[in-house]
Amino acid sequence: MKKKISLGFGMLFFLIIFPLVGWLIYMLIAAPERICSTELRVSVLIILWLIGLLGAFIVKMSRQNKMLEENNRQLAELDRLKTEFLANVSHELRTPLTVIIGYSELLAERLSKEEGDATNLKCIQTVHRKSEDLLLLINDLIDFSRIESGKLEMKISRVQLEEIVNETVEEFATSIVKKGHKVEVVHKDTPLWLYADRGKVKQIIANLLHNAIKYTPSGGHITIRTYTLKGYCRLEVEDNGIGISEDQITQIYQPFKQADSSYNKKYEGFGLGLAITKSLVRGHQGKIEVRSQLGKGSLFIVSLPREKTI
CATH class of the missing domain: 1.20.5 (Single alpha-helices involved in coiled-coils or other helix-helix interfaces)
Structure with a gap:
């Protein structure tokens, strides 16, 4: 200035x-x-x-x-x-x-x-x-x-992505059964090794899976995929839930923001999950992107460097 x-x-x-x-x-x-x-x-x-x-x-x-x-x-x-x-x-x-x-x-x-x-x-x-x-x-x-x-704080170690995914899905079994969702897990490339904070990676997966369960009506379908692409371990969490409109996509990573941010909103929570998720992904020198259509579901894609010391 x-x-x-x-x-x-x-x-x-x-x-x-x-x-x-x-x-x-x-x-x-x-x-x-x-x-x-x-x-x-x-x-x-x-x-x-x-x-x-x-x-x-x-x-x-x-x-x-x-x-x-x-x-x-x-x-x-x-x-x-x-x-x-x-x-x-x-x-x-x-x-x-x-x-x-x-x-x-x-x-x-x-x-x-x-x-x-x-x-x-x-x-x-x-x-x-x-x-x-x-x-x-x-x-x-x-x-x-x-x-x-x-x-x-980040505690970096050599971890296996698909192992963390399977563990996280198992922990969400009760919530999945309660809403009658069908969850499909697809590991295209194994093993997927990366240097990362295991707890933080698990939190990333948990936040995305939690949102998929939360914003998908009962009896919905959720797919989790892992694979490699151009030196990155990729994680995809896709659902056929309520989706996100184009004008709301730019705001979903903002703290205290939700797809429905009105006072009498249907879904509970502070709207911090995706803000935290994006920060954790960036902390691992990774990238996160979303593709979504209102009423048709959402696809979140996380890319983490494969076996690269942070």
Whole structure:
């Protein structure tokens, strides 16, 4: 910004003041008899006035630059405080929530063995399920705050992509059965080795699979593919769900954005999953893209460098 302003001042000087000074010097040397004392005085006054005007403009712009710098500093500080607030609140909420989940799970196991407590068992199961949903939201907030603050740690090792995919799909078995989805897993090239953070890669797969299950109506079809292409391990997660409109595709990676971001939205969540996923993919020097049609489903494609040290 400062360089652009300095360049502007320089151009103003050469375009206005320098030609006048040059003309005055030329006339004094080449034709002094043509310049009377009045003309000389007027020329000098004009030059001095322009220099003064330029100086005042410089002072004004310097003040505005200082104000902008101070505003930027305050905004950066507010952003830092927001990130710290999210991290602190998330951590404070996660501890008691973990206890609630543990005790509700224990009560559900005890009630399931007793007769005549179907209603109580259903209530406890609901508490446990909603507590797990809340824990997922809190974990998203924690991950997002770490990414925002640049504190996300990567533990790189040699991992096998298809092994992580199979493990993640198995963990989502209950959710898949509950919605009656058919999930097809296709590994075209094996083994698919890459240097990456195993936990972060699993989180990428889990976020994409979670979205596919979430935004695909009951009885839908989800396909997960892995293969190699031009030095990359490729992961595809395709569904025949609600899809994404063209104007919404540009916003899906923005934090706290969803395909349906209205207050009374049908689908729960903060809208952080894809923002976190994109950051994790970039952290592995990879790429993510989406192809989607409203009402026809979505295809997410993740490309991670194959056996390349980060």
